[in-house]
Amino acid sequence: MEQNDICLRRQLKKWFLSCVLVAFMLAQGIAQTGSGTIRGQILxxxxxxxxxxSLTLEGTGKKASTDNDGxxxxxxxxxxxxxxxxxSVGYRTAEKSVALNGDDRLTVDFMITAANTQLQEVEITGRKESSYKNTSTFSGTRTETxxxxxxxxxxxxxxxxxxxRQGFKNNEVVKNISGVNQSSYNNNGFVVRGFATSNRLINGLRMxxxxxxxxxxxxMERIEVIKGPASALYANTSPGGTINSVTKKPLDEARKSVNFATGSYNTYRITTDFTGPMNDTKTLLYRLNxxxxxxxxxxxxxxxxDMVIAPSVSFIPDDKTMVNFDxxxxxxxxxxxxGQAIFGATAGTNLNSTPISFAIGKESDYQKEYHLYSTLSLQRKITDYLSFNASYMKYLYNENLEEHRTSNRYAVDxxxxxxxxLMEMQTIxxxxxxxxxxxxxxxxxxxxxxxxxxxxxxGYDHISAVSPVGNSNYNAGGYLNAExxxxxxxxxxxxxxxxxxxRDNMPVPNVPxxxxxxxDYSITxxxxxxxxxxxxxPTRYYLNGFYIQEQIKWGKFNALIALRQEYYSDMLNYEMADEERVEQNALLPRFGLVYTPIEPIxxxxxxxxxxxxxxxxxxGDPQRFGGPFDPLISNMVEGGVKTEFLQKRLVMNLAIYQIIQNNVLVNAGAADNPDLLRPIGQERARGVELDVYGQINANLSVTANFxxxxxxxxxxxxxEEVGQVFPNAPVTQGGFWAKYVFSNRALNGLGFGLGSNFxxxxxxxxxxxxxxxxxxxxxxxxxxxxxxxxxxxxxxxVFNKEHWIGGFDYNRLFPGTPRNFLVGVGYTF
Structure with a gap:
């Protein structure tokens, strides 16, 4: 018993000494903790x-990291x-020494510079800029410029x-780009500088x-529109402009975010974005969206x-080799x-004769499609003055569609x-x-x-597109015969x-x-x-393009001279006994000159x-669309001014242009084939565009266009068509979006956005x-x-404005969305 008491006293003594030691350490910690603050912004x-x-206080072990506003x-x-x-990786290390007195609140700002200003020649690693302004592009010259x-x-x-803007679809943000107008809800339903555009690029490659x-x-990292014909770089493209979507690439610093949103029309959405290095040497980077x-x-x-799964990996084993796979x-x-169908088939018909929610179809209709593509890009520096670059993309599009749609005409007795x-109907x-x-x-x-x-x-380009055997249509339409x-x-x-x-003095339709x-929207x-x-x-087209481009810099002048030789082959009934082949070729020039009298202009x-x-x-299918037609041939003359203000935070670009295009196709309005196209001759577009991007100050960001x-x-x-304005081409359009974020102590973290489009x-x-x-x-x-x-x-x-973004005729109008909201919460870690 005495022995147990001795052991107990020893344990209590150890416990007491431990408490004293912990209390002493806590007291020391409290004594060493002050109320001073060092804060600032990195630009x-x-x-x-x-x-x-990343920031550290040398010798203290304290660390911090900048937020989205630096x-x-x-x-x-x-x-x-x-x-x-x-x-930070990619920037030169910087440091500043300061003296802190008592409860001081010191502001210590830094302006850091890139550690390596050499530009990429293939977009391998991601853009580190985090503003409305983008400094460089690959799409204009095929190298970062x-x-x-x-x-x-x-x-x-x-x-x-x-x-x-909490954008999820392409049409929700391209309205922030000058000269771009929607003609329909469809992904190819865009009009750029007055011309319908259908060719799309992803990372500068043909989708x-x-x-x-x-x-x-x-x-997506950004959506770009290359204005005017881009055929000298990207083969057959639309004359008004080409939309290029740039995917997010891996970064060499860890960033992770999760965002959830919900709102009008029972919208539920979740997105994630993870990126960073996969090893200590940062030679292997990843990104997952x-x-x-x-x-x-x-x-x-x-x-x-809708669902998106998008992993990306970059491998940078040394300073001469860069590889990216998406x-x-x-x-x-x-x-x-x-689209919306309305009563009446004549000009001046009341667009409100049916509500803007009005659609034609059945509950049992469906449209399932998916896109699957992979991209492999390589940059290899052979010497300090010579590099080899290669990109390859494989793209698959799959569609399974069933719909009740109009035959683009009214029923008759x-x-x-x-x-x-009554609308005459067909099914597809x-x-x-x-x-x-x-x-x-x-x-x-x-x-x-x-x-x-x-x-x-x-360089050399090869593009091949195949619609294989097995694609098929199962259609119903027309009227029943007498029997x-x-x-x-x-x-x-x-x-x-x-x-x-x-029956009842009306022909009986095959489809009611x-x-x-x-x-009646019931299941059918x-x-x-x-x-x-x-x-x-089955069809196949392929092209082989050879091009040479030179950029010459002499003092304040930068000249661009480019020439592309295009060889194009098109095959109808591909690999069948009655295969038809069309061969075409074109020599495409491009000339440009930039003069920089002073650095900002x-x-x-x-x-x-x-x-x-x-x-x-x-x-596409000539049975549906007609053709083959003569090629679109176009040319453009453009001039403009590109300026930078406010220490390069704000950019303003002005362009004046004329584009002429021959052999334009429009819908033929055929009674028996609603998809049939016809050529109308020549179209000319003349215009002026203005784009503004960037920050007016650290709190106010803006993008505007006209x-x-x-x-x-x-x-x-x-x-009768000569002198008419081309379909879905407004003479004036524009808009702006501005965001202001408060930085003072009372309202820190609060921000507001305001914008308009017309x-x-x-x-x-x-x-x-x-x-x-x-x-x-x-x-x-x-x-x-x-x-x-x-x-x-x-x-x-905000004001619930009823409007139409585009349309073709009395049964295919595309109204804009009424007032709606979206609430989002995001977490970055």
Whole structure:
């Protein structure tokens, strides 16, 4: 018992001494903890904040990291001398020594510079800028070049604008780009400088079919529009402009974020973005973007689910070799929205005769599509003056569609009199896929001859697109024959009345008419109709392009001279006994000159030509669209000024241009084929554009644009069309978006956004030339950031303005979204 007491006393003594020691250590810690603060902001040389920069207080073990606005803070500091050290991969280390007295609140700002200013030649690692302004582009010259030195207008939206507007689809953000207007809800439904554009690029490589649904944005770094013909760089492209989507690339510093959003029309959305090094030497980098959205719409039956899976890996074993690999899956499960149908088929018809939510279709309709593509890029420096660059993309598009749609005409009675409350219908069940391969090889060399600096690119492109055997359509339409045993395709012809089945003085349709006054959206089995299965002809087109480009710098002048030789082959009924082949070739020049009288100002002029074949492999199934047609041939003259203000934080670009295009295609308005196209001759666009990007100060960010563009038909087989404004091409359009974030102590972390977009009147296509009224829509937002959380509230179309973004005719109008909101919460770690 005594022995136990001794042991107990020893244990109590140890416990007491331990408590005393802990109390002493805590007292020391408390005694050493002060109330002083060192805070500040890290900026680049051009005034942009630098997020995720590491800072240390030398000798204290204290560490901090900058937030999205480049701000940092050390708290709980005692009086003394401190050295603040800033370090970040890609920037030179910086340090400052300060003396802290008592409860001082010192502000210590840094301006850091890049450790290596050499530009990439293939986009391997990601963009570190975190503002509305983007400094460089690969799309204008195929190598990274400051935008101010590219002799052509290149407009864009960055991921920061996408984040602040909580954009998820392409059409939600391209309205922030001058000269771009929507003509429909479809992914290829854009008009740039008055010209319909269908060719799309991803990282400067040709994608396959753009599909129906708008492209998703969660894995995009920025969206660029190369204004005017880009054929001298990218082969067959649209003359008004080419949309290039740039995917997010890995960064050599760890960043992770998760965002959730919900709002109007039962929208639910989650996105993630993880990036950073995979090893200690940072030779292996990764990025992973994931996204899922389930959302409805103000349009009837237009709910959809979207998913994006996008991993990316960069390998940089040494300073001479860089490799990047992307693979992206993007899928949508929804229905195809053909737009609003209205009563009446003449110009001046009341657009409000049906509600803007009005759609034509059935609950059982569906539209499932997915895109799967992978990209491999390599840059290898052979010497300090010579490098080899290669990029390859494999692209798969897959579609499974079933829809009830109009035949683009009203129902008629047995005498052929139109009934404007009934629409003639057809059904389409289409299954198909296509594959696109894009290989780009080029050599880049830099050298000097006297006072001239040369940058020469010599390259080769190969693009191949195949629509294989097996693509097929299963269609129903037309009217029942007199016996009710078969179908007479096409429009009803009253002169052949005896051939049709007539009931209640009306021909009986194969697919029941759609009643605009009493719509029926119930489930319908298309097997109840008389369907005709028709295979789509297999097609393949491929091109081989050889080009040379030289950029010459002499003092304040930068000249660009480029020439591309294009060889194009198109095959209808590919690899079949009756294969038809079309061969074309074109020599495409490009000339540009940039003059920089003083550092913030560049003046430029350019001339370039465009070429775009319009045969089966490019346009699609000739049974649906017609053709082959003569190629689109275009040219552009452009001049402008590119300026930088406020220590390069703010950019303003002005462009003046003329574009002429021959062999333009428009919808033929054929009664028997609603997709048929026809050429109209020549179109000319003349206009002025203004784009503004960047920061007015550390608190205020802005992007703004304005365009004046007159796109007229100047030649046509139909004299009445000459002088008409091209469909869906407003003469004026523009808008802005501004964000202000408070930095004072009381409101720190709070921010507001405000923006507006407007477009002048537009006209549809076809004989009726429906007029779409001008509109202006106002959007607003509020943000609050605390610690690693960010709360966002976006209110779009604040004043609930009824408007139409585009349209073709009386049964295909595309109204804009009414007032809607989105609430988001994000966590960065």
């Amino acid at each position: 680049t040389a051009d005034g942009n904040p630098v997020p995720y920069v 701000r940092y803070e050390f708290t709980g500091l005692s009086a003394g001398n401190y050295t603040v050290v800033v370090s 400051p935008i101010k030195l590219v002799p052509q207008a290149i407009s864009y939206v960055t991921k920061e604008v996408i984040l602040d 396959g079919s753009s599909g129906w649904n708008q492209s998703s944005l969660p894995n 994931l996204a899922y959205q389930n959302a409805g719409s103000f349009r009837i039956l237009q709910d959809a689910q 693979i992206v899956y993007s899928g949508t499960n929804g229905r195809l929205d053909r 047995a005498d052929g009199v139109e009934i404007p409350t 069940h289409r299954v198909g896929k296509n594959y696109t391969d894009n290989l780009n090889l080029y050599i880049n060399t830099n050298f000097n001859t006297g006072s001239l600096e040369h940058k020469v690119v010599v 009710g045993t078969g179908v007479i395709s096409g429009a009803y012809r009253p002169e052949n009345r005896d051939r049709y089945l007539i 008419h759609f009643n605009l006054e009493n719509p 089995d298309i097997a109840n109709y008389v369907n005709v299965s028709s295979p789509s002809a 560049s003046v430029y002029a350019t001339y370039t030509e465009g070429y775009q074949p319009q045969s089966a492999g490019t346009i 365009a004046y563009n007159k796109a007229l038909i100047t030649e046509s087989d139909n004299p 477009a002048g009147e537009r006209f549809g296509s076809g004989a009726n030339r429906l007029r779409l009224p001008p509109y202006m829509v106002v959007d607003a937002a509020a943000y609050y950031s605390v610690d690693k959380f960010r709360l966002s509230f976006n209110l779009n179309n």
